[in-house]
Amino acid sequence: MGLVSKNIKIKSFIGFFLFFQVIFLCPLRSQNVIISNTSSRNSTSLNGKWKYVIDHYDAGQLGFLPIYTNLKPKDKTDRVEYSFDQAESLWVPGSWNTQKPELFYLEGTIWYRKTFDQENISKDKRYFVYFGAANYLSTVTFNGKILGKHEGGFTPFCFEITKLIKDKDNYLIIGVSNTRASDYIPGKVTDWFNHGGITRDVKLIEVPTTFISNYFLSLDKTTLNSKTKIIKGSLTLNGKAAGQKARVTIPELKVVKEVTIDSTGSCKFSLASNKLELWSPENPKLYDVTIESGTDKVTDRIGFRTIEAKGKQILLNGKPVFLKGISLHDENPLRKDRANSKDDARLMLGWAKELGCNFLRLAHYPHQENIVRLADEMGIMLWEELPLYWGIDWGNAKVLQKAKDQYSELINRDYNRASSIIWSIANETSPSPTRNQFLISLVEHVRGMDSTRLLSAACKKDQAVDGHPDDDYTLGDPIMKYLDIISFNEYLGWYGGLPEECRKKTYKASMEKPVIVSEFGGDALQGFYGDSLTRWSENYQENLYKENLAMFDRIDGLAGLTPWILTDFMTPLRQLPNVQDGWNRKGLISEKGIKKRAFFVLQKYYKKK
Ligand code: GCB
Numbered sequence: 001m002g003l004v005s006k007n008i009k010i011k012s013f014i015g016f017f018l019f020f021q022v023i024f025l026c027p028l029r030s031q032n033v034i035i036s037n038t039s040s041r042n043s044t045s046l047n048g049k050w051k052y053v054i055d056h057y058d059a060g061q062l063g064f065l066p067i068y069t070n071l072k073p074k075d076k077t078d079r080v081e082y083s084f085d086q087a088e089s090l091w092v093p094g095s096w097n098t099q100k101p102e103l104f105y106l107e108g109t110i111w112y113r114k115t116f117d118q119e120n121i122s123k124d125k126r127y128f129v130y131f132g133a134a135n136y137l138s139t140v141t142f143n144g145k146i147l148g149k150h151e152g153g154f155t156p157f158c159f160e161i162t163k164l165i166k167d168k169d170n171y172l173i174i175g176v177s178n179t180r181a182s183d184y185i186p187g188k189v190t191d192w193f194n195h196g197g198i199t200r201d202v203k204l205i206e207v208p209t210t211f212i213s214n215y216f217l218s219l220d221k222t223t224l225n226s227k228t229k230i231i232k233g234s235l236t237l238n239g240k241a242a243g244q245k246a247r248v249t250i251p252e253l254k255v256v257k258e259v260t261i262d263s264t265g266s267c268k269f270s271l272a273s274n275k276l277e278l279w280s281p282e283n284p285k286l287y288d289v290t291i292e293s294g295t296d297k298v299t300d301r302i303g304f305r306t307i308e309a310k311g312k313q314i315l316l317n318g319k320p321v322f323l324k325g326i327s328l329h330d331e332n333p334l335r336k337d338r339a340n341s342k343d344d345a346r347l348m349l350g351w352a353k354e355l356g357c358n359f360l361r362l363a364h365y366p367h368q369e370n371i372v373r374l375a376d377e378m379g380i381m382l383w384e385e386l387p388l389y390w391g392i393d394w395g396n397a398k399v400l401q402k403a404k405d406q407y408s409e410l411i412n413r414d415y416n417r418a419s420s421i422i423w424s425i426a427n428e429t430s431p432s433p434t435r436n437q438f439l440i441s442l443v444e445h446v447r448g449m450d451s452t453r454l455l456s457a458a459c460k461k462d463q464a465v466d467g468h469p470d471d472d473y474t475l476g477d478p479i480m481k482y483l484d485i486i487s488f489n490e491y492l493g494w495y496g497g498l499p500e501e502c503r504k505k506t507y508k509a510s511m512e513k514p515v516i517v518s519e520f521g522g523d524a525l526q527g528f529y530g531d532s533l534t535r536w537s538e539n540y541q542e543n544l545y546k547e548n549l550a551m552f553d554r555i556d557g558l559a560g561l562t563p564w565i566l567t568d569f570m571t572p573l574r575q576l577p578n579v580q581d582g583w584n585r586k587g588l589i590s591e592k593g594i595k596k597r598a599f600f601v602l603q604k605y606y607k608k609k
Contacts, residue, residue, distance in 0.1 A: 095195030132200025155409035187391035193570035210239025246293035279303030284379030303418030312557030323560025325359035356606030361562035458518035489519035514559035526590035
């Protein structure tokens with residue numbers, strides 16, 4: 001009895017110590033180390049099979065079971081109550097949910113372990129572990145030490161392991177929790193599947209002691225109509241950098257610029273060329289850009305364009321453009337997994353091109369980097385957003401900080417992508433003083449980091465300032481004042497009324513700004529037919545598209561559409577038997593890749609635009 005209670009005491013002391021270490025000593029952020037453009041770095045992929053241990057009660061994160069120390073029994077008398085060595089494996093990158101039937105609805109913590117050897121560790125190098133994304137809260141440990149935590153399920157993060165890496169038997173253990181919480185972004189309820197785990201690439205990155213962390217290049221708007229165009233840029237080094245030289249080269253333009261890094265580790269520069277071809281959907285011209293400093297060298301492919309809102313028009317390179325778009329989730333419905341490869345990106349963009357799109361709404365959170373890079377190459381413009389979606393805790397200052405952090409991570413990743421033209425700051429949120437204040441502060445943050453893109457938000461239609469008489473509707477969410485584009489979601493004919501009601505409806509904006517219809521649509525089970533009033537049939541959806549498109553065409557200042565949605569997508573919210581069965585059926589393409597009738601309605605409409 002005495003021994004047992006002594007044991008309990010020792011255990012609870014260890015538990016408390018570990019709890020303290022995990023929760024309080026461990027920095028929540030990933031040390032703010034930015035390594036952009038990781039595909040151009042010297043790296044080793046850590047993708048593949050990872051051993052995993054399920055932690056149903058979150059004992060590891062809470063410090064009750066030190067799973068990250070990778071303990072093994074020392075001898076036959078020793079007791080360790082978990083084992084990575086005997087555990088099964090999960091594939092990384094990938095959602096854990098669809099890899100094993102028993103994990104399908106798991107919302108909790110899984111600890112992943114990857115072991116590796118590393119030859120030729122050099123004293124002149126620094127080493128980092130990089131995660132493209134892990135959903136949602138990650139505790140990253142290496143060789144038994146906690147490196148830190150990262151919050152947010154869709155943006156990249158990395159941790160330094162220079163002092164810990166060995167040539168043999170390294171173990172990287174990461175606890176990932178996809179538990180939902182009201183002070184997270186997104187909040188507790190969404191209409192998409194909560195894919196858990198390490199959902200994007202993992203890499204071991206090797207860089208020189210002082211390395212190129214990030215760089216931002218963009219066309220100076222004021223030189224758009226000049227023969228000599230100016231590219232404005234800045235770059236930041238990590239390490240002892242003050243006074244160090246750097247060189248930026250665009251060989252095709254014969255541009256070479258030498259710069260000196262200032263005491264903050266950064267520098268600004270400008271490059272001039274009178275041969276610069278602009279990026280556009282018709283001519284998605286990208287230039288090889290090389291940045292060198294000391295022994296570090298990064299190469300990228302960057303396009304240059306301007307995007308502005310003037311009056312009721314969106315101007316790409318100074319010319320009006322109509323955004324023929326479609327919304328999509330970052331999910332490959334054929335594989336029932338988060339999209340995480342070039343092949344996945346090719347599949348989605350291929351379908352969008354076939355539909356006649358020049359624009360995509362990457363809903364409702366940052367998508368994988370591959371799709372943004374491929375959009376650059378294929379000439380497809382993008383709307384990108386954070387999961388500031390239903391049920392956000394607007395009054396909570398910590399949540400605002402999380403939103404700013406997630407946006408910083410996204411901008412750091414995608415600033416140099418010409419295809420990305422719109423940052424959207426929220427989806428379907430109701431105006432209130434706390435929401436407005438939150439979003440205004442976020443607008444300032446985003447504009448402070450990036451003035452080369454337009455800002456919008458997918459507003460809720462039922463929030464007009466002047467009331468909303470049924471037939472004549474004024475778009476007037478107060479946040480629109482702070483944005484460049486007025487966007488709204490509208491489900492007339494699906495959630496309210498029948499499609500023919502579209503005939504008498506008109507919309508106008510309360511401000512002189514371009515308008516994008518950021519969502520409309522209705523569910524159809526592919527292969528189910530009826531007449532145009534039969535719910536869930538392809539015919540209903542087909543007719544709904546016809547009526548909605550005719551209605552939106554009457555909007556003065558309509559600058560684009562992103563109907564909801566390219567493909568059916570997984571969502572626990574939709575369980576109607578034999579119709580939804582866990583899928584939102586508003587896709588124009590089924591989860592098997594079969595096009596529904598409405599696909600061709602939109603295709604025809606875009607052909608004429
Ligand atoms: C919306 C949401 C989207 C949903 C969609 C629907 O307004 O923005 O996330 O999936 O409606 O299908 O109801």
